Amino acid sequence: MTKKLYYEDAYATGFEAVVVSCEEKAIEDKAVKEQIEGAETVVYQVVLDQTLFFPEEGGQSPDKGVIGTANVLDVQIKNDIITHIVDKPFCVGETVRGMIDWKHRFSNMQQHSGEHIFSGTVNRLYGYDNVGFHLSDNIVTMDFNGVLTEEDVVRVEELVNEAIVKNLPIIVTYPTKEELANMEYRSKIEILGQVRIVNVEGVDVCACCAPHVKRTGEIGMLKVMSVQNHRGGVRISMLCGFRALEAFREKSAIITKLMDSLTVSQELLPDRVEKLKASNQDYKYRLAMSKQKLLEIKMTEIPNEQENVFLFEQDIESTVMRNVVNKLTAEHSGVCGVFVGNDEAGYSFIIGSVNVDCTQIGMLLREKTGAKCGGKKPMIQGSVQASEEILKAVLLDF
Ligand SMILES: [Zn+2]
Known part of the structure; x- marks a missing residue:
């Protein structure tokens, strides 16, 4: 059993430990493979007597960092033994120094503590449970087993940020079985061993295995990013702290770029985009009509006694194509075709x-040019990868 140092102090970043085992392992995990692309094809599974590295657990991705000069690529837990996947080997019995990526860990603590307050508030106001939590480097989502309206979500978001501003203490306790039996808390499931309770004073009590911030103020802020219907409930994506700030920066940059490009103020952006979409539709329609008219003029220039007619055009709609072929076949007794595209x-x-x-x-086209086509005696359609010159030569043979 690995001693979990992150439970003693969630803010510690460095530690010393003794190597219990180190085994070479061929890389199978695709995600790990991608992380160290171009590096060694083997990694090492290292078990230490104690560690600060929080493993992948409870929907949260593992800590990052180094052990000695080895990069920690993944951290897994099984039967209370924590295995570090690293890119360099160690000797059993050797003392090593580990260092976690504090920025990454603190961000995870901010997201996770924020999630507790959000889920606790939803549970208190609406009675729904968080039935799926996912915290990775790219996304933080919570799945609730009931529907929340847009107004509900804004209300919860507001209350969570109020709890953050109050800078409430977050206290971890290890109650006895008897104490637990009489305690109201979320995630109340029968588990073997000691249950760890995370209490956000006056806001939420929940069983949890992850490191948390000491006071709610450290979460900084919580912003809901999206709400989707999900399995009869909702999936809410949110960000806390510096991640929320980063997302705000990104969105501001995009809006500023759009404002500059369309020379319009932020408030008028949606309206301007709608107008642009409408005028674009209008132009598209008018362009299609003009192309058809142009083709019709071209068609009048073809002498009626010409039996076979083949037109090559850069770009016209499929409905226009069909109209043109119908008009051509009404006036020319042979074969009439329209080809749309270009040689490349x-x-x-x-x-x-x-x-x-x-x-x-x-x-004939299939045989000579590898065209893919189908249809019946009066009309066929398809596609072909060949030049206009080759196609014309083949059609002339017919
Ligand atoms: Zn938790």
């Missing part, structure tokens, strides 16, 4: 005829 990207095409079996042309 290839062409999509529709070919039709009143008198000729178009499936025969389909076969």
